[in-house]
Amino acid sequence: MKGNVVDKDESLEFDGKAIRENFVSVTPINFKVTNEAYMDELKGQFPNE
């Protein structure tokens, strides 16, 4: 496997852009991965749910 980094983020709110601009990037992350914004739409696709 080989490849190249692709990073098109142009805002300093993103980690990669921050370090490219010589800032220390600190990102809080967690492991709750439910797509909450999609829950209602998905429930609507299963009317008998």
Added chain:
Amino acid sequence: MKKPKILISNDDGIFSPGIRALWDAMSEIGDPFVVAPDTERSAVGHAITLTDPLRVVPVHRSGGFQGLAVSGTPSDCAKIAIKSILKEKPDLMISGINLGSNVGTNIIYSGTISAATEGTMLGIPSIAISLDTYMSDDFRGAIKVAKDMANHVLHHGVPRGTLLNVNVPYCPPDEIRGVKITRQGNQYFKDEFEERIDPRGRTYYWMKGNVVDKDESLEFDGKAIRENFVSVTPINFR
């Protein structure tokens, strides 16, 4: 009408019963193409192989099953299939059928989910499917669910960056109570390390443990399958 192209992978390996069952199921609704690890790679998470080459070997099993065995992880399989092997992007990727549920905190370790996650990252609508037992050759319920969910995603799609984590209860198909759209719950393994002595007198350790699941609401994945519902959790990593 053109059959959908369906990429299949897993973490139990290309010779597992679950991937065979999934291939049978997907053959009924589309053109399945299997790219899976050459041996079991359970709980490798989203690991990819950087320091070794990937060997790809054709595999033929009874009943017309054929696929490619890769000397890498589930994420490697999804990546090499979509980026290099397949001539065109598949319409769907589905990973499984895993032996053992993938719910709660444990999904972080899952190679089954990571294969589907890699598919998602590469723009393919993707599903991970697991059966809530570690030892079974009865995939009847899971096969029906796999077909239903594959048809659902082919028809409705999923938001970019999101995959469906599907867990099937282990019970006779007619005892499955329906589908619950769930959230990732709080189930986890309480790990222990059993200390043993090898034949040369050296100490080694083997991880074991028990599932801890205190979720009491059907809004959570683990509770839903304990109550014989199919659990469908939309997950993303954004």
